Amino acid sequence: MNLHSKKRKFIYLFSLLIVSFFIYAYMYTLVPVLENKLERRIIDISTKDIINTITKTVRKNMTEGDFLLSVLYNPDYRKKLKDDLSIFLSKRLKNIFLIYKDNDNRYRYLIDTKTSEDPVNLLFIPLSEERSILEKLFVEKKTQFEIHKEVSTIGITYYVPILQNGNIKSVLIADFSFETLQEIKSLISLVQKGILASSGVILVILIIAVYYFYRNVILKQRAYIDSLTGIYNRNYLEDIRDVIDLNRYVVIMLDIDFFKNINDTYGHQVGDEILKGIANLLKENLREDDIIIRYGGEEFLILLKKSRNDPEGKWSLQVAQKLLHKIREYKYRGINLTASVGLNLDTHKARNLIDAIKKADITLYKAKRHGRDRIEIYKEIKDSSKDISLAELKDIIESNQIVCFYQPVINIKDKSVLYYESLARIKYKDKYLSPVNYLDLIKGTFLYFKFTKLIIQYNLEILKKFPNITVSLNMSPSDFLNDDIIGMLKSVGKNIVQRLKLEILETEDVHNYNTLKSNINKLKEFGYDIVLDDFGAGYVDFYYLTEIDARYIKVDGSVIKKIPYNQQYYKLTKHLVRFCKDIDKIPIAEFIENEEIHRILIELGVEYGQGYYFSKPLSIDQITNRFPS
Amino acid sequence: MRKLLVIFSVFLYVFKGYPQDIDKSLKYEMKILERLVIDITGKKYPKVFFDGVGENKIRMIIRFTTIKMVNNISKADFVFIKNKTRKYNAIKPTIALDFASVKNCDFCIGVFSWRNGRPILILFKENLQKFDIVLPKEYKYYIESKKYIVGKK
Numbered sequence: 001m002n003l004h005s006k007k008r009k010f011i012y013l014f015s016l017l018i019v020s021f022f023i024y025a026y027m028y029t030l031v032p033v034l035e036n037k038l039e040r041r042i043i044d045i046s047t048k049d050i051i052n053t054i055t056k057t058v059r060k061n062m063t064e065g066d067f068l069l070s071v072l073y074n075p076d077y078r079k080k081l082k083d084d085l086s087i088f089l090s091k092r093l094k095n096i097f098l099i100y101k102d103n104d105n106r107y108r109y110l111i112d113t114k115t116s117e118d119p120v121n122l123l124f125i126p127l128s129e130e131r132s133i134l135e136k137l138f139v140e141k142k143t144q145f146e147i148h149k150e151v152s153t154i155g156i157t158y159y160v161p162i163l164q165n166g167n168i169k170s171v172l173i174a175d176f177s178f179e180t181l182q183e184i185k186s187l188i189s190l191v192q193k194g195i196l197a198s199s200g201v202i203l204v205i206l207i208i209a210v211y212y213f214y215r216n217v218i219l220k221q222r223a224y225i226d227s228l229t230g231i232y233n234r235n236y237l238e239d240i241r242d243v244i245d246l247n248r249y250v251v252i253m254l255d256i257d258f259f260k261n262i263n264d265t266y267g268h269q270v271g272d273e274i275l276k277g278i279a280n281l282l283k284e285n286l287r288e289d290d291i292i293i294r295y296g297g298e299e300f301l302i303l304l305k306k307s308r309n310d311p312e313g314k315w316s317l318q319v320a321q322k323l324l325h326k327i328r329e330y331k332y333r334g335i336n337l338t339a340s341v342g343l344n345l346d347t348h349k350a351r352n353l354i355d356a357i358k359k360a361d362i363t364l365y366k367a368k369r370h371g372r373d374r375i376e377i378y379k380e381i382k383d384s385s386k387d388i389s390l391a392e393l394k395d396i397i398e399s400n401q402i403v404c405f406y407q408p409v410i411n412i413k414d415k416s417v418l419y420y421e422s423l424a425r426i427k428y429k430d431k432y433l434s435p436v437n438y439l440d441l442i443k444g445t446f447l448y449f450k451f452t453k454l455i456i457q458y459n460l461e462i463l464k465k466f467p468n469i470t471v472s473l474n475m476s477p478s479d480f481l482n483d484d485i486i487g488m489l490k491s492v493g494k495n496i497v498q499r500l501k502l503e504i505l506e507t508e509d510v511h512n513y514n515t516l517k518s519n520i521n522k523l524k525e526f527g528y529d530i531v532l533d534d535f536g537a538g539y540v541d542f543y544y545l546t547e548i549d550a551r552y553i554k555v556d557g558s559v560i561k562k563i564p565y566n567q568q569y570y571k572l573t574k575h576l577v578r579f580c581k582d583i584d585k586i587p588i589a590e591f592i593e594n595e596e597i598h599r600i601l602i603e604l605g606v607e608y609g610q611g612y613y614f615s616k617p618l619s620i621d622q623i624t625n626r627f628p629s
Numbered sequence: 630m631r632k633l634l635v636i637f638s639v640f641l642y643v644f645k646g647y648p649q650d651i652d653k654s655l656k657y658e659m660k661i662l663e664r665l666v667i668d669i670t671g672k673k674y675p676k677v678f679f680d681g682v683g684e685n686k687i688r689m690i691i692r693f694t695t696i697k698m699v700n701n702i703s704k705a706d707f708v709f710i711k712n713k714t715r716k717y718n719a720i721k722p723t724i725a726l727d728f729a730s731v732k733n734c735d736f737c738i739g740v741f742s743w744r745n746g747r748p749i750l751i752l753f754k755e756n757l758q759k760f761d762i763v764l765p766k767e768y769k770y771y772i773e774s775k776k777y778i779v780g781k782k
């Protein structure tokens with residue numbers, strides 16, 4: 001058991017104790033109050049009738065004259081009243097007597113039914129607990145009763161004001177025996193035991209419920225927390241996806257750059273420590289209201305709560321900048337770290353949380369492609385004719401509405417065609433969309449591989465139909481890791497293989513270099529020509545260059561198009577061409593857009609190239625008409 | 630185990646019937662009597678002579694109050710009488726513990742008894758003066774002329 005779980009257990013037990021204590025304290029104060037109320041209610045119910053009858057007897061005997069004076073000075077009247085009241089005396093009703101208050105505020109007997117003597121004017125000494133009741137009676141002029149605690153000679157006493165013309169003339173006092181009180185108390189005790197027993201049962205049920213509730217909460221928490229970093233995992237995302245109010249959050253996807261290299265170089269233990277460190281860094285630099293989730297291996301999803309002053313969530317850009325700055329500053333054992341961020345501010349436009357995350361994720365990949373250690377903000381594509389949804393794309397792919405356009409790679413001296421680069425297009429709203437418009441939407445999904453397979457299939461058909469042409473296919477590294485695609489390529493006949501080149505794009509991080517290298521080299525052995533695409537634009541070119549036996553190397557267009565007016569690019573191209581030749585590779589220049597570039601490339605000794613100067617991508621019929629073999 | 634059982638049985642036997650809590654009314658009465666005698670005599674441990682008072686009552690008074698019992702009335706600070714007659718004529722302030730004893734008691738400064746389940750205390754104005762007894766003002770309620778009492782029960 002680790003310290004964290006011990007602490008949690010302690011908190012849980014402590015909370016349970018506190019709850020139990022409060023329940024107990026509540027019951028402890030509630031039970032006597034209930035008992036008291038019940039006691040008084042039972043007494044009232046069981047004695048009220050007899051008291052009413054006694055009171056009626058007194059009232060029936062009242063004359064028109066002053067009651068007090070009549071009783072005080074008329075012994076016969078006194079005797080009659082006493083005789084009438086004596087009837088009510090019993091084992092339970094022990095004493096019935098009348099008192100009055102004299103001019104010195106002292107209470108004196110008028111009639112006492114208990115004795116044969118006539119105690120008129122004898123001092124009545126109330127018990128100390130009775131004094132306040134009598135005072136109250138003289139103020140409120142209402143019947144009172146008291147359960148005696150000072151003495152055991154009497155149990156319950158009723159004090160009934162005898163009113164005449166609104167004035168209290170006398171007080172009728174009726175004492176019930178202590179035994180009567182005991183009987184009532186034993187009855188109450190039974191009820192009390194019942195209440196206590198049921199309270200006990202309720203308490204036990206409550207404790208069990210609280211126990212299971214906390215157990216459930218803790219189990220849920222465990223299921224939601226990533227054991228390595230201590231932040232939420234994707235299970236939590238599943239739980240909140242349908243309940244979260246997206247309008248109140250900005251979605252940030254943050255990915256540690258080149259994390260695989262760190263794992264490969266320093267080992268997984270160091271990688272894990274870095275992940276923990278980054279998670280802590282995020283926790284320290286974000287608020288409690290923000291939700292941090294470990295989304296993938298080194299990918300963190302942050303749901304940043306918008307502030308009231310910033311409903312658009314623009315402030316999140318500053319937060320993301322701060323996080324990147326902190327990550328740059330964070331150096332675990334001197335290892336420099338950077339991260340890329342995809343920011344989705346338009347969460348209100350997303351269909352749901354997953355959609356909003358997907359958009360942030362697409363933007364994160366954009367940040368990766370554009371050089372990493374940067375923030376990219378998701379932008380809705382304004383051109384609605386190009387704004388294709390995933391559902392639409394799925395329909396297009398599944399109904400195979402895919403075509404390929406072809407751009408010739410030409411010998412720039414004699415203008416003969418080396419091969420045609422196949423460029424995939426989908427037809428959407430009367431326009432042909434290039435993969436840049438939709439590829440990110442399906443990257444990593446089964447649709448992406450289906451798409452690749454359809455392109456391969458399409459080109460195989462073209463090659464069969466046009467036996468004199470050679471084409472190249474653009475393949476991403478992940479395509480070479482897909483067994484189905486590898487199998488498909490290996491099932492192609494040798495005559496076709498000789499006319500099919502595979503261009504490796506550098507569009508994504510690769511985590512399994514060994515398999516990639518092995519699969520590419522197997523295809524090479526199978527007869528495919530390998531072309532390294534976009535050389536000079538990425539970061540892992542040299543790996544491909546050294547580990548993969550490519551025949552052609554395409555110098556990236558971003559380099560080529562600048563050579564007429566930038567000496568650095570001119571020199572870079574010059575040396576790249578020389579370098580390619582030194583290692584026995586054939587350089588191909590991309591983006592030859594004008595005569596000037598064409599001239600310089602000839603001057604630099606480049607043999608092959610492609611670009612709008614020669615031809616833009618065209619349909620197979622157009623291109624074969626334009627460049628007849 | 631057997632030893633423990635024996636010790637427990639002995640303990641139960643010894644404490645069997647020990648008055649852990651005396652009757653509430655008796656406690657109330659003892660409190661009143663103790664306070665009354667202390668206030669009358671001005672002594673914390675007043676010496677009292679009991680004349681005609683039952684043995685049980687005396688035992689309770691001695692046990693639950695600071696009152697000390699003396700067997701010689703001349704040594705007493707105070708006298709409690711019951712059962713109508715006062716055998717000794719020594720001039721000592723006296724409280725009757727029943728109404729019947731009041732009539733023929735010249736030295737009675739008051740009466741303490743129970744009526745309708747309540748203690749009743751009445752102090753005689755004339756006799757208090759006779760003994761030069763000045764009581765705190767809380768006693769005002771209880772002070773009456775003896776005339777009111779004689780003949781009543």
